[in-house]
Amino acid sequence: MSRIPGRVPTAAPTLADVAELAGVSRQTVSNAVNNPDLLRADTLVRVQDAIEELGYSPNRAARNLRTRSSHLIGMRMSPGQEFTANAAIDRFVHSLVETTGEAGYHVLLFAGDGNDPLRGYDDLLRSTAVDAFVVTDTYLGNPQAAWLRERRAPFVSFGRPWDDPDATHPWVDVDGAAGTELATRHLLDKGHERIAWIGWRKDSFIGEDRRAGWSRALKDRGLSTTGMASRVEDTVNSGREASAVLLDEARPSAFVCASDTLAMGVLHTLADRGLRAGADIAVIGFDDSQVAQVVRPGLTSVRQPLEDAAIQVVDALEGLLAHPPRVGPGILLAPTLAVRGSS
Amino acid sequence: MSRIPGRVPTAAPTLADVAELAGVSRQTVSNAVNNPDLLRADTLVRVQDAIEELGYSPNRAARNLRTRSSHLIGMRMSPGQEFTANAAIDRFVHSLVETTGEAGYHVLLFAGDGNDPLRGYDDLLRSTAVDAFVVTDTYLGNPQAAWLRERRAPFVSFGRPWDDPDATHPWVDVDGAAGTELATRHLLDKGHERIAWIGWRKDSFIGEDRRAGWSRALKDRGLSTTGMASRVEDTVNSGREASAVLLDEARPSAFVCASDTLAMGVLHTLADRGLRAGADIAVIGFDDSQVAQVVRPGLTSVRQPLEDAAIQVVDALEGLLAHPPRVGPGILLAPTLAVRGSS
DNA sequence: GCTCCCCGTTGGAACGATCAAGACCTCGGG
DNA sequence: CCCGAGGTCTTGATCGTTCCAACGGGGAGC
Numbered sequence: 158m159s160r161i162p163g164r165v166p167t168a169a170p171t172l173a174d175v176a177e178l179a180g181v182s183r184q185t186v187s188n189a190v191n192n193p194d195l196l197r198a199d200t201l202v203r204v205q206d207a208i209e210e211l212g213y214s215p216n217r218a219a220r221n222l223r224t225r226s227s228h229l230i231g232m233r234m235s236p237g238q239e240f241t242a243n244a245a246i247d248r249f250v251h252s253l254v255e256t257t258g259e260a261g262y263h264v265l266l267f268a269g270d271g272n273d274p275l276r277g278y279d280d281l282l283r284s285t286a287v288d289a290f291v292v293t294d295t296y297l298g299n300p301q302a303a304w305l306r307e308r309r310a311p312f313v314s315f316g317r318p319w320d321d322p323d324a325t326h327p328w329v330d331v332d333g334a335a336g337t338e339l340a341t342r343h344l345l346d347k348g349h350e351r352i353a354w355i356g357w358r359k360d361s362f363i364g365e366d367r368r369a370g371w372s373r374a375l376k377d378r379g380l381s382t383t384g385m386a387s388r389v390e391d392t393v394n395s396g397r398e399a400s401a402v403l404l405d406e407a408r409p410s411a412f413v414c415a416s417d418t419l420a421m422g423v424l425h426t427l428a429d430r431g432l433r434a435g436a437d438i439a440v441i442g443f444d445d446s447q448v449a450q451v452v453r454p455g456l457t458s459v460r461q462p463l464e465d466a467a468i469q470v471v472d473a474l475e476g477l478l479a480h481p482p483r484v485g486p487g488i489l490l491a492p493t494l495a496v497r498g499s500s
Numbered sequence: 501m502s503r504i505p506g507r508v509p510t511a512a513p514t515l516a517d518v519a520e521l522a523g524v525s526r527q528t529v530s531n532a533v534n535n536p537d538l539l540r541a542d543t544l545v546r547v548q549d550a551i552e553e554l555g556y557s558p559n560r561a562a563r564n565l566r567t568r569s570s571h572l573i574g575m576r577m578s579p580g581q582e583f584t585a586n587a588a589i590d591r592f593v594h595s596l597v598e599t600t601g602e603a604g605y606h607v608l609l610f611a612g613d614g615n616d617p618l619r620g621y622d623d624l625l626r627s628t629a630v631d632a633f634v635v636t637d638t639y640l641g642n643p644q645a646a647w648l649r650e651r652r653a654p655f656v657s658f659g660r661p662w663d664d665p666d667a668t669h670p671w672v673d674v675d676g677a678a679g680t681e682l683a684t685r686h687l688l689d690k691g692h693e694r695i696a697w698i699g700w701r702k703d704s705f706i707g708e709d710r711r712a713g714w715s716r717a718l719k720d721r722g723l724s725t726t727g728m729a730s731r732v733e734d735t736v737n738s739g740r741e742a743s744a745v746l747l748d749e750a751r752p753s754a755f756v757c758a759s760d761t762l763a764m765g766v767l768h769t770l771a772d773r774g775l776r777a778g779a780d781i782a783v784i785g786f787d788d789s790q791v792a793q794v795v796r797p798g799l800t801s802v803r804q805p806l807e808d809a810a811i812q813v814v815d816a817l818e819g820l821l822a823h824p825p826r827v828g829p830g831i832l833l834a835p836t837l838a839v840r841g842s843s
Numbered sequence: 844g845c846t847c848c849c850c851g852t853t854g855g856a857a858c859g860a861t862c863a864a865g866a867c868c869t870c871g872g873g
Numbered sequence: 874c875c876c877g878a879g880g881t882c883t884t885g886a887t888c889g890t891t892c893c894a895a896c897g898g899g900g901a902g903c
Contacts (some may be wrong), residue, residue, distance in 0.1 A: 162682050171859055182883045183715050187861060197881065214626035218570065221561035222888050229608070234597050244790060247590040250609070254577050258611035258620075263629075265572070265608055266593070268601035277601075283512055283557035329872035420793045426795055447587060448791050451764045453771055454760075463817060514889055525853050530891060541849065562889035565858050 170211040179207035231264045231287035236271045252467035313473040319362035327473040328487045336459035336492035337370030340441040344411045353409035355399045356384040367415045396422020417442035439500040455497030513554040572608045574599045574630035581615045595810035656816040662705035670816040679802035679835035680713030683784040687754045696752035697729040698762045711756045739765020760785035782807035782843040798840025
């Protein structure tokens with residue numbers, strides 16, 4: 158009996174308490190919880206009844222200490238920003254939490270230091286607070302992936318290792334090019350032939366990837382992309398200005414954009430000029446954000462399968478944490494197109 | 501020496517390793533970490549050097565086991581939804597993670613079961629996986645608060661205990677009425693006298709609170725609210741229809757809405773009728789969402805001080821977890837108004 | 844010179860679980 | 874009849890930290 162006589166009744170019951178009540182040893186209770194098939198059927202029932210009666214749950218700290226694992230997945234929240242990108246990340250986090258929960262894991266969020274992206278990872282890793290990480294901002298070309306690999310920290314990245322094509326860590330990503338290609342084909346099928354692109358500056362891997370899909374779709378139909386593209390900052394105003402210039406100089410009948418933010422800029426330009434989105438000029442955005450859903454007349458947008466992505470990430474994590482570890486190839490998911498009034 | 505000779509060098513160093521290197525006992529190292537002022541200055545330096553050299557971090561599981569605390573704050577993510585409300589929650593979570601991090605805590609997210617809102621809380625509580633909870637959806641009138649209090653689980657709610665005015669748990673909330681009053685006064689100051697309200701159905705405490713601010717502002721100026729209000733579902737279409745009816749029947753020159761979603765509906769109606777938001781009819785939303793920022797011509801919106809709210813929540817949590825616990829009164833924060841083109 | 848006190852330090856025990864190995868029983872084969 | 878195998882349960886040790894009570898040295902006071 159490990160309990161001190163007179164102990165307050167609110168204290169949580171331990172393995173030993175259950176063992177005593179069921180008339181078995183601690184180890185047997187432990188087995189009942191973790192390896193039920195090792196027990197004889199009637200013993201199992203007896204132990205389970207005792208667990209039920211006492212309302213016993215294994216103490217996480219003790220289990221973590223012994224097994225050297227916490228069943229926690231660490232994820233860094235990128236530091237404060239008011240911008241578009243994080244809406245998608247938040248949707249991903251939601252899905253991730255649900256999926257990890259089903260797999261018996263929880264998600265631990267920690268804050269990122271803007272100056273030192275490694276800070277935080279290091280602490281959690283050395284104090285064995287998490288079993289693995291999910292990394293979401295590899296696209297910055299930041300040193301996280303290399304650093305984590307060097308420390309032998311298990312992690313899965315949501316986002317391709319753009320700058321290191323033969324990186325060996327597991328990753329899951331959405332095929333941005335396939336998304337914009339889908340969007341562009343959708344417009345081609347509607348009869349558009351002059352389809353412009355508004356994307357991000359050339360140093361963005363993701364931006365160039367998305368642009369490639371637009372370019373590929375046009376070239377497949379033998380159409381030229383010359384003069385039909387613009388690369389700007391990811392702001393509404395940039396989209397507005399870029400689309401104004403393109404309308405004057407290239408006379409497109411449709412726009413494909415690297416983000417919903419840029420697409421909103423296009424919608425502004427159309428409104429400025431008395432043109433109707435959808436009817437006169439088609440517009441397609443990227444991310445299927447809240448904005449795309451509520452704006453008039455509805456913004457057609459490429460939708461990332463973030464729920465699937467979360468499932469794949471958790472799957473890869475489970476492989477990584479298995480004995481022996483299973484590590485599969487990178488996984489690329491195809492986005493879909495949410496069609497609305499603007500196309 | 502607790503280390504097995506030949507142990508793999510990647511294994512994390514322990515307190516005993518540091519103690520041996522520094523030539524002191526375990527307890528002294530522990531004190532160096534937790535109560536540095538108990539040590540003589542030169543000893544402290546020696547221990548800190550050893551810690552530095554080995555790259556030691558205390559093992560979280562062992563510490564948690566001994567101290568019966570995890571330094572984790574649990575927060576339940578409400579189950580999958582594609583709606584407006586969670587954008588604000590996500591912004592709150594961001595701030596919460598940053599603030600808890602500064603206080604030495606981390607945030608553990610867990611998934612909510614739609615059917616049984618208590619599921620999840622129970623597990624984490626009994627297995628001592630978290631020290632406390634942050635509860636965000638008290639407004640549903642769900643049983644969490646009562647349940648948690650009964651279990652003596654420390655928690656702070658973001659949201660007032662609407663249905664139980666003399667609840668004793670700490671809470672932090674944003675004064676919605678103050679926000680809509682601010683919005684309405686802003687319109688009054690611009691010369692508007694016929695200001696309509698579009699809000700949520702009567703069974704929403706939050707909706708009624710926000711409505712009260714509008715009503716109060718009008719009555720303070722001796723203006724009537726009769727026939728100027730509509731209560732509908734929180735969708736764009738509802739806002740659109742409600743505003744169409746109000747325009748016909750009450751001829752308002754301005755709208756105050758319980759959400760940006762409803763305000764978007766108003767903007768749609770104005771566009772349908774060739775009216776210009778801001779110039780012809782003023783519109784104000786609530787939450788200062790992404791949408792408000794990018795829509796044309798910019799939607800004036802009540803902005804909740806979620807960063808402050810997170811700070812207050814963490815402050816309340818620290819009080820709750822102190823010895824002895826300090827529990828302060830509920831805290832109501834005043835929102836601000838983000839003024840844009842629509843007003 | 845002795846005691847007392849204080850400060851810094853020490854070894855042992857405890858937190859609650861799992862791991863490793865052994866004990867006991869039953870059963871079948873030589 | 875004895876032995877080994879396999880299934881079931883028990884015992885002792887251990888994970889890495891902090892709590893507890895006790896210990897030793899040095900200065901102040903008598």
